[in-house]
Amino acid sequence: MTAYDDLMSFIRETGALGQVAARLAWDQEVMMPHGAGDQRAEEMAAMESVLHARRTDQRIGGWLADLEGGALDEEANAQLRHIRRSYDRARKVPADLATALARATSRSHRAWAEARADDDFGAFAPVLREVVALKREEGAALSSGGDVYDAMLSDYEPGATAAQLSQMFGALRPRLVALREAVLERPQPQPPTGPFDEQAQLRLAHLVAKTFGYEMARGRLDKSVHPFSSGSGDDVRITTRTSALDPFNCLYSTIHEVGHATYEQRIRPEYRFTPLGEGVSMGVHESQSRIYENQLGRSRAFTRWLYARMTEHFGDIGLDGPDAFYAAVNHVQNGYIRTEADEVQYNLHVLLRFDLERAIVSGELEVDDLEAAWNERFRADFGYAVDKPSDGVLQDVHWSAGLFGYFPTYTLGNVYAGCLHKALRTAVPDLDAQLEEGNLVPATGWLAENVQQYGGLYEPREVISRACGGETPSEEPLLDYLEAKFGAIYSL
Template structure:
């Protein structure tokens, strides 16, 4: 037990340092002076070198060898599992590579942002090639001769395999394509008119965040190019973005990030600064952001309440009543941007990225051909051409950040959210009556008690099944929900 106590004390310091590194990244996205980019890359590389040294420290192996796992309770065993897993993975990656990756990714973000602003993929391609080369080197070190893409995927969704996700996504595609075609054949709902000032959008953002239980005493909202959530425990921050012509982008990116942040804020406080004190996987994390944003935030009940708040904030904005507002919020329309895509088409955006990044990592797609491959695939899937790189291959931050293996967790999160929504509705039959008053606590409490509080205590698929009364995750509830909702909306 002494070895276990020493190991956990060491691990707590490592987790605290990782939070500090995360805060540096948050600052880079929100408040850092533009001229500080080069220095920040060195700072992040230095932090990563310290963290890597701690993760591969020889004493971890010594402590692990002395601990009798059977003498620990289930929580202690879970801690041990995560520490051993992280130590095994970290020891396979050379310190030089870990530091070089951190430095390269920090620089790549700046190059990507400038290339995106200039609509110039060629300016980003050489930097992306370096990021991909480093990630492939890392994947080969981790894979031990196995599939190198799976080695990267395991960082975000432990235990998942690319081939299994390919099969799941293959089951999603036919019904999604059929629903998309049927919906787009119908007239589109009326959109909003006028302009929406930034002050009003940010005021509404904070109101909506509070309605979903986000704790501002332990968090804050700022603006960023690409909305994200950062931190855990008592310091969980979110970002959003505003567009004077589209207030929904701000509102729903906020609700989405509040889903991520609430997961982190609601984890059992006993797990703080331990391996269990964070979300178990990005797929499970995404299930929280998507169920907050879509099944709750875009429901007929909640949008009825939101309509009143919009009128109070902006006055007349071209929508006459709650039913029209509900149809507008859930409008299915052509568009290039994944984060702005409707529920029907969103997963088609993800499947495109999943296939392309697997090909990049496996070496089947040269960096120089990526833009053409993206444009060809997009036109095949959506029926029209990409107009510019910032609406296509340069729109997402993920590849500049080296997050290969991350994209498929978005669709996996949607699948998990479909399962959770089905069980939530069974557990709280009067949920819509509450949502119509802007009251989400019955839903958020159910999610907190059945999933969020566990942190990383269980495996990803295990915690979804646990919340759903033992039912294994399946894509069927998501597809059934989408078809029922949009067939009714579009009178199909």
């Protein structure tokens, strides 16, 4: 076998083991007995120890050296680009630190869930301090004297920097704030009236997931505290949550996660267990979940189809027809929860987290002061006080999992989705007619062809640029879309 064949065989086996580790994490959030937390932490630490040893195996360096300057095709060169990046990263992190982080974040997840249920940040703070200390140590190792936060960010969005994102987010904020202020001064639409049976919500969620192309034979839909997607290839699982008074929480959480999941299901099968066999970045991943959820799922055309399905499942929901339903789906209102935020305000929730976590990583903000800093910033940004920790600093799972650098990819994903939606409208001129019939194939097929199938073949911004006819990704299409959509809904 050639050096390339040997390397890829080793990488595929490592990728398969990584999927096993991901299944442990899925089980922890969905199925694991409550009392199994300490044992699971040791299991996940053991898996991370094995994976770290493989990721730093000196044979990888030898194979890469043998292949340097060789005549390889586009796919092989892309594989090597990812492998070099991963190998260089893994070798900078000591094995005992990688293992300690896996153990700490597993225990931290349970502590976060319990503290969230009890609305007690003080109970979670000591565990979070340990995670933050370990992440700062890891970031320092990865940055090699450079910007620690940029090193963390590169795990989720290769090539992006905090300075670049700050500039983009700075351009977003004024128009978002102006739109929010204008909308909130207008009369608000009537919400649907419940209660909405949980099992009926889940049946409709399954129908909607299939409508958006999620292949249930290669996935499953369960409930969890925080909806998420996990896996790749032939085993991609999603979760949602239900609320008796808010069926949109379940339905749109499901559509969002289906966007993530179908991305993974539609990557070229030959890439499986390799670096090309998963989404290229969290920003690109989020572009798929957000365009599914918002530009498609919350469109006037699709909500006409969804309104009919809602009345089939729940009977009278207290709304006078599909136009009232469309307005209710896109209701802009004050709220604490990022995942439940409307399109106008969602990114303002992300910008808050982006700034706070940069301060945490730099040491400018310590964990013991995080709750107060969150509450102060929230009041400044949104104009009202946080009522309880589960609606504030404890609402998201990310920091308990050590995912510093992840939050800004949500807004970057929205920006990418705005660009893709503009290109999709040009490519599929009868899109609204298809959506009104509940036919998502033209839209999701275009996304599969232009984004999803490539997995990690191209760099993140290149994926979006190629899909958009060579245009450089910009915040302008997103802002134009939001202003046009909500200007029409609220008669601005």
